[in-house]
Amino acid sequence: MNAAAAMTDPHAYLEDGNDPRTIAWTAAQNARTRAALDAVPGRAALVARLDALLRTDVESVPVVRGARAFSSVRRGDANQASLVVREGGRERSLVDPAIIDAAGLTTIDWWYPSRTGDLVAFGLSQNGDERSTLHVIDVATGTRRAETISDTRYSSVAWSSDDSEFAYTRYPPGGQYDVRVYRHVLGTDVASDREIFGAGRKPEDMLDVQRSPGGRYLVVTAREGWNRSDVYVADTTVAPLRFEPLVEGRAAIYNVEVEDEMLYVHTNEGAPRFRAFAVDPASLARETWREIVPQRDGTLESLAVAGETLALHYLENARSVLRVRYPDGTVVDVAETNGRSVLAMTIDRIAGDAYVQVAGYVEAPEILRVGLRARPPSVASWQRIATPFDAAAYRVEQRWFVSKDGTRIPLSIVARRDVAFDGSAPAVLYGYGGFSISLVPGYSASLVPWLDAGGVYVVANLRGGGEFGETWHRDGMRERKQNTFDDFIAAAEFLASSGIADPARIAVMGGSNGGLLVSAFATQRPDLARAVVCLVPLTDMLRFHKFLIARLWIAEYGDPDDASDAAILRAYSPYHNVREGIAYPAMLVATAESDSRVDPMHARKFGARVAEATSSDAPIYVYVEANAGHGIGKPRHKVVAELADRWSFIATQLGVAWDA
Secondary structure (H helix, E strand, C coil), rough: HHHHHHHHHHHCHHHHCCCHHHHHHHHHHHHHHHCCCCCCCCCHHHHHHHHCCCEEEEEEEEEEEECCCEEECCCCCCCCCCCEEEEEEEEEEEEEEHHHHHCEEEEEEEEEEEECCCCCHHHHHHHHCCCCEEEEEHHHHCEEEEEEECHHHHHHHCCCCCCCEEEEEEEECCCCCCEEEEECCCCHHHHHHHHEECCCCCCEEEEEEEECCCCEEEEEEEEEECEEEEEEEECCCCCEEEEEEEEEECCCEEEEEEEECEEEEEECHHHHCEEEEECCCCCCCHHHHEECCCCCEEEEEEEEEECCCEEEEEEEECCEEEEEEECCCCCCCCCCCCEEEEEEEEECCCCCCEEEEEECCCCCCEEEEEEECCCCCCEEEEEEEECCHHHHHHEEEEEECCCCCCEEEEEEEEEECCCCCCCCCCEEEECCCCCCCCCCCCHHHHHHHHHCCCCCEECCCCCECCCCCHHHCCCCHHCHHHHHHHHHHHHHHHHHCCCCCCCCCCEEEECHHHHHHHHHHHHHHHHHEEEEEEEEECCCCCHHHHHCCCCHHHHHHHCCCCCCHHHHHHCEEEEEEEECCCCCCEEEEEEEEECCCCCCHHHHHHHHHHHHHHCCCCEEEEEECCCCCCCCCHHHHHHHCCCCCCCCHCCCCCCCCCCC
């Protein structure tokens, strides 16, 4: 913080979490918030209900290596997911965070099995800070090897075919930027690891490394923000190792699936809804690329490859469609998803099976095993989680509304079947609208108490997301970011005017980029909501790039140090657009001490500014959680408490009573 900023910004001291004034202010805010939320009638019953609902098992799609299948699994009341392996019909825990840390504050951030399935590299972090340390475990014995590599936040790991070494990404000690790719030979000193890629690139580039199943080709993807990437390929049989560009310097996204004889490139180059090419890794020239999946009306969200057969996940009007493309070019639909969202896919290359996780808002996740070599594809349930309530009691509808500039926007409405859309129901409107992230229906058992109390839950598919391809994304970023806020404002107006919600009982909720969304909404149209739940938000858009990893987001929002970008950011920056004497809605602004993505200063400053400016009697609560981060790795008991806070606040403001 410089002297000029301190003179012009009365809340500048709240940028420093170690300032004694900030510590005292935070303690006072936390005490006030806790006193209010803990006293909400029926809170104990709500906590008990949420606790029961969140005892449902959670499991990731498996990663198959030979006869072994690896998954992240959280059973019952466990605070964290464990890494498990299934082999010969038996399940065995490999890494259980509860054994490492009884307090539940240690989590597995990521994991990568070796090609043989004999070893797994995994990352551990504490308190939700996501600053991982890499470890390696022997699957047969369950013992950890000597490897311990720090600064492996968001690491990707690419094993050699014989498990003797791996390439991995690592940051400088304690660094937030300038990630590099290194080569580690098992059993050697980490200090001797050789850097193989990254020197001379922009410090903000994000790197991902992959290796072909047979081990010959090493592929690095370098991403600049969420709208462009470069890809480089190295033949590991040729010394010295040299990365050749597959694509470089183009304003498009390229995602690569690496096979031994072919690279499959999923890209929006010349195709905003995405298409796919097959590329011979021995001949990378652009003119040799062969288009195998042309652009169509739906958005090609992702693909997975088994040999020459592709599993294709499309979004059509923000709803998932799964298709299979055979080597002869034939494409068929996999109908058994039954309208549920495709949340994740992995491939067993040897068996030719895709493992596909599907779910809905009130339909618990199911993992399907899709046989890609059969015609039509065979589909079997591999694992299904029981829903701890009657899903048939609820309905999900899609509606469309018109935004300020005439753009049609879809939203999803979740409610009990016996709730009438007659303008009497309280509603929570959720949005995100950024970074090309698509909001599709996903299982959320924590909605059930709200729905059972007669509430409506609504999710809007705003511009800035990826639901309709790259054009949709770009129409809600940088100089067009106001479109995202206009879409959300129009969604709230639509809920009120269409009879879906009681206009006087609408709450809005969003986190991270969605926290920016709802705080901008609150400063632009405070009259449209009774309550705002603003989670781990960005709010000071003129200084966001000075904290933690936020320079990564300049590509999405613009650069505050550029005068033209700063003018755009200033026009909507929530912190700078709080006005004296405006009756702001009630707010719960929540963040966490260990958030290593969005600095807690945003929540502190915004909460302080709104509280001093509002002319309303509606409360402005700020809560800074200890021993927690942006969200990943939060133990189950903290998740239950956090959800109870949100819904207690919403219920109080919207006149909903929990059963005591």
